[in-house]
Amino acid sequence: MKDIFFCPEESNFYSNCLDTFVLNNCRNSDSIVEFGSGDGSPMINSLLKNKFDAVIHGFELNTLAWKLANSKIDEYNLAHKYKISNSCLFNSSQPKAEYLVANPPYLPAPDPDIYMPLLFGGVDGATVTNNLLSLGYKNVLVLVSSFSNPTSTIKIAAKNHYFVHNFMVLPLKFGHYSSEPKVKKCIDSLRQKKMAFYSENHYFLAGVLFRNSQESTINLSNELAQVMTSL
Incomplete structure (x- = not known):
């Protein structure tokens, strides 16, 4: 359906991140909040x-x-x-949970008038992701795109006392949504400002588990930044 986000490779990667970083490590007393569940397939596949x-x-x-x-x-x-x-998590009572998980909208564009408006991630693509890191959940699993100002996300995370606890990376080809001319033009502009990183046909999508802690024994923030800016 063209009105519902469809990218099997990305959805499978999100499901794999859910398995590896969240569901396999949860206790049955832990609850999870998911922002942007889509058609539910990634979470259902994991469950x-x-x-x-x-x-x-x-x-x-x-x-x-x-x-x-x-x-x-x-x-x-x-x-x-x-x-x-x-409904929208931001406009809700924001239920308490040990984990917040999301494959958030990360397409950069000057405005939401794009092929699928709900994929609009702000002018640099990182707005929604960065806002999720301001909600105070202890553990936040998000997918982060290398063409959506990833360094800003790492900096916002650190400002809010989040450390990169773990991550995995998937190289992806520009697809139907990210190749829309209006979006691609914005991505090219961000690249000139060193806010987007990609090769001719590929970008990196990282599944990142951020953990909120004043003192973390594991902090892979520098390693993640090096990977996401290496293209």
């Missing part, structure tokens, strides 16, 4: 492989995606574990 038995509270603004997600949740009998609201 079907995992013994996680607490509750995930998802938020999704796209009504079509929300309806599709709930039909899949019912199909797999996961309604007791995965509950998605057709």
